[in-house]
Amino acid sequence: MKYTQEDIVEGCRRKDREYQKALYEEYSAELYTLCRRYMDNKEDAEDIFQDSFVKVFCANDKFVNIINLRAWIKRVFLNNVLNALKLRKRFAAVDIETIEDDSDVFDVDADQYSTRDLIEALQSLKKEERIVFNMAEMEDMPYKEIEKMTGRKATSLRSVNMRAKRKMRDFLVNKKGQKDG
Amino acid sequence: MDNYYMNQDKDFINFKQRLSSYREEPDEKLWAGIENSLDKRNSLYKWLSIAGLSLIVLAAVAIVAVPKQEKQEKQSVLENKEMGILDKISELVLPKQTPESDLPSTTYKEKVSTVEQNQQTTFVKDSNVFVPNVQETENLVVKQEEENLVSLESTESRTTQTPTTTKQVGEFKVEHKNTVTEEVETVSSKLFIPNAFTPTGENNKVFMPAYRELKSYEMRIFARNGSQVFVSRDISHGWNGSVKGGLADQGIYVYVIEYTDLEGKTHKQKGDVMLLK
Numbered sequence: 001m002k003y004t005q006e007d008i009v010e011g012c013r014r015k016d017r018e019y020q021k022a023l024y025e026e027y028s029a030e031l032y033t034l035c036r037r038y039m040d041n042k043e044d045a046e047d048i049f050q051d052s053f054v055k056v057f058c059a060n061d062k063f064v065n066i067i068n069l070r071a072w073i074k075r076v077f078l079n080n081v082l083n084a085l086k087l088r089k090r091f092a093a094v095d096i097e098t099i100e101d102d103s104d105v106f107d108v109d110a111d112q113y114s115t116r117d118l119i120e121a122l123q124s125l126k127k128e129e130r131i132v133f134n135m136a137e138m139e140d141m142p143y144k145e146i147e148k149m150t151g152r153k154a155t156s157l158r159s160v161n162m163r164a165k166r167k168m169r170d171f172l173v174n175k176k177g178q179k180d181g
Numbered sequence: 182m183d184n185y186y187m188n189q190d191k192d193f194i195n196f197k198q199r200l201s202s203y204r205e206e207p208d209e210k211l212w213a214g215i216e217n218s219l220d221k222r223n224s225l226y227k228w229l230s231i232a233g234l235s236l237i238v239l240a241a242v243a244i245v246a247v248p249k250q251e252k253q254e255k256q257s258v259l260e261n262k263e264m265g266i267l268d269k270i271s272e273l274v275l276p277k278q279t280p281e282s283d284l285p286s287t288t289y290k291e292k293v294s295t296v297e298q299n300q301q302t303t304f305v306k307d308s309n310v311f312v313p314n315v316q317e318t319e320n321l322v323v324k325q326e327e328e329n330l331v332s333l334e335s336t337e338s339r340t341t342q343t344p345t346t347t348k349q350v351g352e353f354k355v356e357h358k359n360t361v362t363e364e365v366e367t368v369s370s371k372l373f374i375p376n377a378f379t380p381t382g383e384n385n386k387v388f389m390p391a392y393r394e395l396k397s398y399e400m401r402i403f404a405r406n407g408s409q410v411f412v413s414r415d416i417s418h419g420w421n422g423s424v425k426g427g428l429a430d431q432g433i434y435v436y437v438i439e440y441t442d443l444e445g446k447t448h449k450q451k452g453d454v455m456l457l458k
Binding site for chain 2: 021029030049054057058106118119
């Protein structure tokens with residue numbers, strides 16, 4: 001990293017293109033991956049990725065006293081992505097079956113799979129399942145917060161997350177079977 | 182069993198870590214796109230700021246323009262206030278009206294002239310200090326005269342009553358003097374006008390001012406609804422209470438008399454008269 005976090009924050013506050021580029025290079029991969037996890041396809045992910053970066057760079061008045069630049073910028077991206085997904089509207093329309101059996105059955109060893117397989121497992125989920133899984137597991141958001149954003153009860157969301165885990169486990173087990181067979 | 186669940190967690194934690202440590206590099210063209218929209222935004226902001234500036238200028242012009250009007254209004258309010266203070270001062274200095282004011286104008290005149298003589302000494306003494314003020318107040322009193330002649334009529338009598346009171350309060354001497362000069366003018370030129378008449382009675386059947394030699398004269402009488410009921414250009418020709426053939430209703434009627442005295446000064450006298458049946 002060429003610049004310190006303070007340099008980048010100060011440079012972005014001044015809207016200095018050099019520091020904006022430095023910020024982009026530092027975090028673009030992580031943030032792009034975040035967008036990809038939520039969006040169905042590459043184009044949507046790219047759109048929201050660009051849009052979020054423009055928002056970050058235009059919020060120059062907020063580039064003051066940023067203690068953890070990475071956490072802050074990630075939060076901006078996540079909020080932007082979740083807004084674009086229109087969670088309330090989306091989750092109001094889906095039926096959620098509560099899973100009676102809440103035992104965790106994720107028993108596959110990820111090390112036996114390529115990263116590509118793992119991503120494919122995630123991509124195999126339904127959109128709502130993927131969103132809940134990402135929010136609850138990848139972002140470690142508390143269920144109460146997800147409840148607020150989606151308008152669905154935490155118990156229902158837990159069920160959705162559970163089903164997502166099982167689906168991915170099944171996907172990976174199947175994948176293994178295919179390879180072995 | 183515990184061990185089984187532990188393994189489960191372990192597997193899942195591993196899966197999570199693998200997923201979150203995965204990085205996908207964005208296409209290189211994306212930065213160009215971001216730069217492009219940032220530049221576009223900047224130019225948009227430039228236009229917006231120009232528009233904003235022009236708005237601010239317009240607002241500033243409006244702000245500058247409005248207080249001017251307000252100032253003018255304020256000034257007029259101030260004038261009114263001054264007049265109000267003057268009223269109060271004259272009330273303080275001068276005692277209230279007495280029935281003596283009903284005296285005929287001739288005898289009245291004599292009285293006033295004596296008052297004037299009495300006052301002369303103080304007038305001269307104090308005039309050096311307050312000369313500009315006297316001018317101002319005079320003007321204001323004249324204005325007042327135009328607006329409300331009835332009250333001025335009363336000041337007339339006030340001064341004649343107690344010319345001595347003013348001498349006691351040093352500050353108010355000037356005020357008093359001023360009214361005295363006013364007095365001399367009004368008394369000498371003012372017409373005596375009765376405040377009631379009865380067209381159906383035996384006496385006092387016609388409304389007209391006390392006779393005086395004048396160069397020109399015009400009296401107009403209005404009903405309370407503002408319609409003109411009578412005009413006369415002859416001081417000896419008064420109103421007998423008739424309106425378009427019939428007799429006017431009992432009530433208050435307003436008169437406006439404009440006349441020029443023998444010295445060539447024009448005067449305007451306004452007031453109301455009661456028509457009794």
